[in-house]
Amino acid sequence: xxxxxxxxxxxxxxxxxxxxxxxxxxxxxxxxxxxxxxxxxxxxxxxxxxxxxxxxxxxxxxxxxxxxxxxxxxxxxxxxxxxxxxxxxxxxxxxxxxxxxxxxxxxxxxxxxxxxxxxxxxxxxxxxxxxxxxxxxxxxxxxxxxxxxxxxxxxxxxxxxxxxxxxxxxxxxxxxxxxxxxxxxxxxxxxxxxxxxxxxxxxxxxxxxxxxxxxxxxxxxxxxxxxxxxxxxxxxxxxxxxxxxxxxxxxxxx
Amino acid sequence: xxxxxxxxxxxxxxxxxxxxxxxxxxxxxxxxxxxxxxxxxxxxxxxxxxxxxxxxxxxxxxxxxxxxxxxxxxxxxxxxxxxxxxxxxxxxxxxxxxxxxxxxxxxxxxxxxxxxxxxxxxxxxxxxxxxxxxxxxxxxxxxxxxxxxxxxxxxxxxxxxxxxxxxxxxxxxxxxxxxxxxxxxxxxxxxxxxxxxxxxxxxxxxxxxxxxxxxxxxxxxxxxxxxxxxxxxxxxxxxxxxxxxxxxxxxxxx
DNA sequence: ATTACACCTTTACGTTACGTTAATGTCAAC
DNA sequence: GTTGACATTAACGTAACGTAAAGGTGTAAT
Numbered sequence: 001x002x003x004x005x006x007x008x009x010x011x012x013x014x015x016x017x018x019x020x021x022x023x024x025x026x027x028x029x030x031x032x033x034x035x036x037x038x039x040x041x042x043x044x045x046x047x048x049x050x051x052x053x054x055x056x057x058x059x060x061x062x063x064x065x066x067x068x069x070x071x072x073x074x075x076x077x078x079x080x081x082x083x084x085x086x087x088x089x090x091x092x093x094x095x096x097x098x099x100x101x102x103x104x105x106x107x108x109x110x111x112x113x114x115x116x117x118x119x120x121x122x123x124x125x126x127x128x129x130x131x132x133x134x135x136x137x138x139x140x141x142x143x144x145x146x147x148x149x150x151x152x153x154x155x156x157x158x159x160x161x162x163x164x165x166x167x168x169x170x171x172x173x174x175x176x177x178x179x180x181x182x183x184x185x186x187x188x189x190x191x192x193x194x195x196x197x198x199x200x201x202x203x204x205x206x207x208x209x210x211x212x213x214x215x216x217x218x219x220x221x222x223x224x225x226x227x228x229x230x231x232x233x234x235x236x237x238x239x240x241x242x243x244x245x246x247x248x249x250x251x252x253x254x
Numbered sequence: 255x256x257x258x259x260x261x262x263x264x265x266x267x268x269x270x271x272x273x274x275x276x277x278x279x280x281x282x283x284x285x286x287x288x289x290x291x292x293x294x295x296x297x298x299x300x301x302x303x304x305x306x307x308x309x310x311x312x313x314x315x316x317x318x319x320x321x322x323x324x325x326x327x328x329x330x331x332x333x334x335x336x337x338x339x340x341x342x343x344x345x346x347x348x349x350x351x352x353x354x355x356x357x358x359x360x361x362x363x364x365x366x367x368x369x370x371x372x373x374x375x376x377x378x379x380x381x382x383x384x385x386x387x388x389x390x391x392x393x394x395x396x397x398x399x400x401x402x403x404x405x406x407x408x409x410x411x412x413x414x415x416x417x418x419x420x421x422x423x424x425x426x427x428x429x430x431x432x433x434x435x436x437x438x439x440x441x442x443x444x445x446x447x448x449x450x451x452x453x454x455x456x457x458x459x460x461x462x463x464x465x466x467x468x469x470x471x472x473x474x475x476x477x478x479x480x481x482x483x484x485x486x487x488x489x490x491x492x493x494x495x496x497x498x499x500x501x502x503x504x505x506x507x508x
Numbered sequence: 509a510t511t512a513c514a515c516c517t518t519t520a521c522g523t524t525a526c527g528t529t530a531a532t533g534t535c536a537a538c
Numbered sequence: 539g540t541t542g543a544c545a546t547t548a549a550c551g552t553a554a555c556g557t558a559a560a561g562g563t564g565t566a567a568t
Contacts, residue, residue: 004516005516006515006516015555017555018554018555020517020518025554036516036564037517037563038515038516039516057354058354058355058358059351062553062554076362077359077363080355080358080359081359083355084355084356087352088352090348091345091348091349094341094344094348097341098338098345101313101337101341104334105331105335258544258545260545270545271525271527271528275525275526279525290546291533291547292534292544316524316525317524
């Protein structure tokens with residue numbers, strides 16, 4: 001049986017370009033060239049191509065494969081062992097890369113979260129200021145700028161552990177809030193626990209605390225839909241419930 | 255502080271060619287070009303180069319790095335996660351390659367052993383023929399060529415299981431021989447068991463059996479130092495002991 | 509005979525991240 | 539003025555093909 005490039009290529013599942021390339025580098029030459037210059041392959045070439053494909057699947061370079069298939073007495077086992085060494089070295093290199101990339105991703109996501117948080121906090125501070133305006137000049141004068149400055153400062157100097165503890169507190173708030181809502185009572189011990197956790201969380205965030213700001217923030221959770229959405233993912237009405245609990249907690253409900 | 259290509263290259267531990275290339279692909283352009291056409295880098299460029307080197311160590315392509323360092327709002331975490339995906343895929347590919355190469359090496363070495371065995375057997379047959387000449391024409395006429403032909407044929411058609419069983423028998427011969435030698439008596443049951451195992455081994459090797467050939471081979475174990483060495487690794491005198499046991503077993507000792 | 513279409517050919521650029529000449533210009537020192 | 543260490547651009551080479559481009563061949567249908 002004789003084959004042209006395309007027939008042989010289809011048999012082996014490779015392109016005609018590949019066959020021409022293999023001819024070019026002398027790894028698989030056609031049995032003969034016909035009068036029109038066409039490459040004609042025979043059974044021997046099919047066999048050799050199968051060998052080539054086999055070694056190629058093992059990831060050997062064409063140069064190595066050439067040595068193997070062209071010199072009959074070639075030490076194939078040695079070539080394979082050397083190839084294996086290379087593969088193992090490459091895998092070690094990859095393992096190291098993967099570890100480092102994973103570490104970097106972790107750090108980067110930390111940073112991204114930090115950065116998002118920073119934005120979030122900045123936004124929050126701005127809202128607090130706006131809010132305090134509603135509550136009156138005297139409060140803003142007393143806490144406003146000071147809190148903002150301290151908060152920014154605090155946030156920038158926050159350690160990884162502080163950050164983790166802060167996030168942990170944030171989830172605890174959500175969890176406790178979910179439980180507390182089953183009681184339906186913002187004055188219930190569980191609801192007050194949620195308010196207390198929320199206070200701790202604020203303290204971590206801002207590095208300082210004041211009832212007024214706390215109550216102001218709580219009101220904002222209801223007034224600003226962006227916050228409402230955040231807390232209402234626990235359950236509908238969660239933002240309102242938390243505000244009520246905090247107002248009771250801070251004694252600002254009277 | 256200002257740097258020329260060489261100074262910056264030394265700082266970062268890279269070649270001047272690399273810096274020119276980075277300029278060419280627009281990943282790190284010098285702060286300015288002086289009147290002689292020299293590239294002059296400043297602090298910003300040092301910082302950017304450090305970033306580039308960092309991502310390069312994580313194995314990212316320069317094209318990806320370019321995106322990261324040239325557009326400030328680029329989603330680095332996403333790029334890293336995608337990169338990680340690629341790395342993990344590449345490692346899976348490597349794992350598969352490694353497994354296949356290991357399997358191939360095992361098979362190849364198996365084949366090498368087969369081939370070595372074949373040579374060994376061919377050599378043995380030759381010796382048997384030579385030996386039979388000593389024992390007389392009539393035996394060679396009767397068994398010689400026939401055995402050789404059959405043996406070759408048999409060996410070539412041997413299945414993997416046959417081969418494994420044969421090797422298993424070979425080790426059993428050595429084990430039993432070691433035990434038998436403690437008795438010191440080639441006529442002892444254990445020594446006769448060794449001789450019997452050896453007969454089975456021969457039957458597996460040759461696909462046929464004759465007392466004469468068996469006894470002839472046993473004598474060879476003593477006469478030819480290559481065989482002597484093989485059996486004497488069990489203990490000194492093992493080849494001689496085995497020959498005596500076989501001579502008794504075959505009844506050729508009288 | 510012409511035409512269409514599938515097949516064949518060679519030549520050559522593009523891919524990645526530079527290494528390596530080659531040919532040539534610049535700067536500071538002797 | 540020359541030397542030697544620097545700088546420049548231009549160019550090829552690397553691995554294993556993919557992808558045109560430009561053109562010849564084989565055969566079946568018109």
